[in-house]
Amino acid sequence: MAVLEVDDVRFSYRRGGEDLFDGLTHSFTAGAVTALTGPSGRGKSTLLYLLGLLLKPSSGTITIDGVSAADLPDSARSALRAVRFGFVFQDAALDPHRRILDSVTEPARYAGMPEERAQATARNLLRDMGVGHRADHRPGEISGGQAQRVAVCRALVNDPAIVLADEPTGNLDRDNASGVLDALVSAAAGGRRTVVIATHDPFVLDRVDEVVQL
Amino acid sequence: MTISALIKETAGSLRGQKVAVAMIGLLVAAMCATVVISAGRAEAAQRQVAARVEAAGSRQLIITDQTGGPLVSAAAVAVLGSAQGVEAAAGIGTARDVTNGEVGSGGTLVTAWPILGDLAKVGRLTGGRWPRPGEALASEGGLRALGLDVPVGWVIDKSGSQHPVVGSYVPRPGFEDLDGILITDTTDTTPTLRVIVTNAAAAAGVQSLAISVLDPANPAQLRITSPTALAELEQLVSGDLGSYARTLTVITLGSATLLIAIVVLSQVLLQRRDIGRRRALGAPRWSVIALIIGQAAIPALLGATLGTGTALLVAAPTDATPTITLATAAIILGVLAAVIAAVLPAGIAAWRDPVRVLRTP
Numbered sequence: 001m002a003v004l005e006v007d008d009v010r011f012s013y014r015r016g017g018e019d020l021f022d023g024l025t026h027s028f029t030a031g032a033v034t035a036l037t038g039p040s041g042r043g044k045s046t047l048l049y050l051l052g053l054l055l056k057p058s059s060g061t062i063t064i065d066g067v068s069a070a071d072l073p074d075s076a077r078s079a080l081r082a083v084r085f086g087f088v089f090q091d092a093a094l095d096p097h098r099r100i101l102d103s104v105t106e107p108a109r110y111a112g113m114p115e116e117r118a119q120a121t122a123r124n125l126l127r128d129m130g131v132g133h134r135a136d137h138r139p140g141e142i143s144g145g146q147a148q149r150v151a152v153c154r155a156l157v158n159d160p161a162i163v164l165a166d167e168p169t170g171n172l173d174r175d176n177a178s179g180v181l182d183a184l185v186s187a188a189a190g191g192r193r194t195v196v197i198a199t200h201d202p203f204v205l206d207r208v209d210e211v212v213q214l
Numbered sequence: 215m216t217i218s219a220l221i222k223e224t225a226g227s228l229r230g231q232k233v234a235v236a237m238i239g240l241l242v243a244a245m246c247a248t249v250v251i252s253a254g255r256a257e258a259a260q261r262q263v264a265a266r267v268e269a270a271g272s273r274q275l276i277i278t279d280q281t282g283g284p285l286v287s288a289a290a291v292a293v294l295g296s297a298q299g300v301e302a303a304a305g306i307g308t309a310r311d312v313t314n315g316e317v318g319s320g321g322t323l324v325t326a327w328p329i330l331g332d333l334a335k336v337g338r339l340t341g342g343r344w345p346r347p348g349e350a351l352a353s354e355g356g357l358r359a360l361g362l363d364v365p366v367g368w369v370i371d372k373s374g375s376q377h378p379v380v381g382s383y384v385p386r387p388g389f390e391d392l393d394g395i396l397i398t399d400t401t402d403t404t405p406t407l408r409v410i411v412t413n414a415a416a417a418a419g420v421q422s423l424a425i426s427v428l429d430p431a432n433p434a435q436l437r438i439t440s441p442t443a444l445a446e447l448e449q450l451v452s453g454d455l456g457s458y459a460r461t462l463t464v465i466t467l468g469s470a471t472l473l474i475a476i477v478v479l480s481q482v483l484l485q486r487r488d489i490g491r492r493r494a495l496g497a498p499r500w501s502v503i504a505l506i507i508g509q510a511a512i513p514a515l516l517g518a519t520l521g522t523g524t525a526l527l528v529a530a531p532t533d534a535t536p537t538i539t540l541a542t543a544a545i546i547l548g549v550l551a552a553v554i555a556a557v558l559p560a561g562i563a564a565w566r567d568p569v570r571v572l573r574t575p
Contacts, residue, residue, distance in 0.1 A: 049569045052494065054493070075498050075499070078493070079496065080496075081495065085496070087495060089491070097227075097229045097230035098229075107496055109215055110495060110496035110498075112215060115219070
């Protein structure tokens with residue numbers, strides 16, 4: 001059974017506005033990296049935020065672990081996001097006033113993970129991602145590529161079943177984009193996680209397992 | 215999310231909001247200082263008014279038969295002296311001039327008052343002994359005027375009545391004007407009753423009791439001097455002062471709350487991406503609300519403590535030092551105002567669509 005499925009999903013930002021996705025149905029394969037792609041305005045990021053339960057579909061269902069999740073109350077959707085999801089934003093969106101380590105442990109605090117365990121996990125992730133030596137630095141003291149790798153670490157700190165990435169390589173050069181993509185691909189490896197990336201970058205599309213064309 | 219994690223998160227988030235923290239802190243400090251100083255000043259003024267009204271001289275109830283006829287009996291003085299709300303009661307006869315009996319009519323005239331009732335309530339014995347009926351006490355000034363070094367001798371009035379001086383006294387509070395000679399009354403009746411009430415508020419009740427006990431033949435001839443009006447004036451002045459302080463406090467609180475709300479709302483707008491990120495990463499709405507309220511409450515607590523402390527220091531050399539209760543109330547009000555001011559912006563932050571702010575155009 002797939003961890004994440006959408007069935008006949010439609011979405012419109014305004015009542016009577018443009019209908020996106022036209023009843024999209026898709027089952028996201030665990031262990032695979034899936035790209036959501038298409039021309040600008042077709043709703044790549046919107047679908048990603050629907051999958052992440054930050055938006056509610058106009059119609060259709062989004063199923064997480066076999067449970068229809070889109071209509072759950074906000075508190076339950078927040079709890080699901082904290083525990084089952086990892087997010088990577090287009091810009092790293094790190095707290096500029098905090099240490100890198102504290103940014104990485106942020107989702108762990110929402111999930112109620114003990115601070116010491118969260119910090120140990122975060123340090124391991126940062127080390128594996130090649131930015132372990134930056135753990136006590138501030139975001140302003142690291143490069144954009146390093147910041148995005150930190151954002152991947154943050155997405156993985158709760159060991160989520162689903163990782164959603166919105167144009168994660170959009171602001172990066174090829175070398176850094178490759179590093180971030182490697183990290184996301186390895187996160188999905190072994191059937192452990194479902195990774196969904198919203199992108200129009202051909203470099204990313206060449207590396208993913210599945211492509212959903214919007 | 216645990217409460218301790220939330221507190222840590224709130225404290226940590228303040229590092230990025232130094233300007234807002236300073237503004238909220240200063241606003242609350244100014245608010246608390248204004249409240250403490252103005253309310254403290256009003257409170258001190260109320261205390262001063264009350265103290266002046268409650269001085270013994272202001273607690274005199276005097277009832278006089280204007281015809282000089284008999285009004286007060288020893289029995290009436292005894293009843294009123296033991297009544298509730300009465301500190302002292304005495305019947306006072308018509309004043310007369312006396313001279314030293316040894317000197318005769320050429321001697322210095324000294325005023326003497328026949329007193330009906332317990333003399334110990336009217337004066338404090340400083341020498342000699344308490345007089346028997348018809349005997350007299352002389353004050354220090356009276357002794358000097360009579361040319362007596364010690365309270366031993368006699369006085370005589372124009373009618374030829376003689377009264378041995380057997381002791382000296384100092385008038386008690388409320389009877390300071392009876393500084394001369396006190397003669398123990400022998401007629402068992404005087405035209406004037408003087409009562410010192412325990413407080414001005416008790417005057418009205420004691421006055422009614424006194425009139426009922428005296429049972430005057432012609433009430434229209436009575437002249438009554440009562441602190442009742444003074445008590446009413448005190449209540450009026452205290453009410454006005456309290457009302458002024460409350461109005462100023464409400465205006466100060468309201469203005470500061472509005473300004474804090476504007477600062478917090480601005481901060482929420484500046485933090486849109488930060489709040490959107492938190493929501494996307496799993497922060498529940500209640501934690502966002504608690505975060506925003508905490509971001510206002512922590513600097514407010516510091517500002518309230520600073521403002522109240524400064525106000526206490528400023529007021530310390532004056533007679534308007536606020537009470538600890540007022541200072542504590544000001545700190546609580548300061549923090550409460552900041553919390554109330556932050557509620558609406560916190561709600562806006564918690565219900566704002568995180569997607570709109572997370573998407574980079």
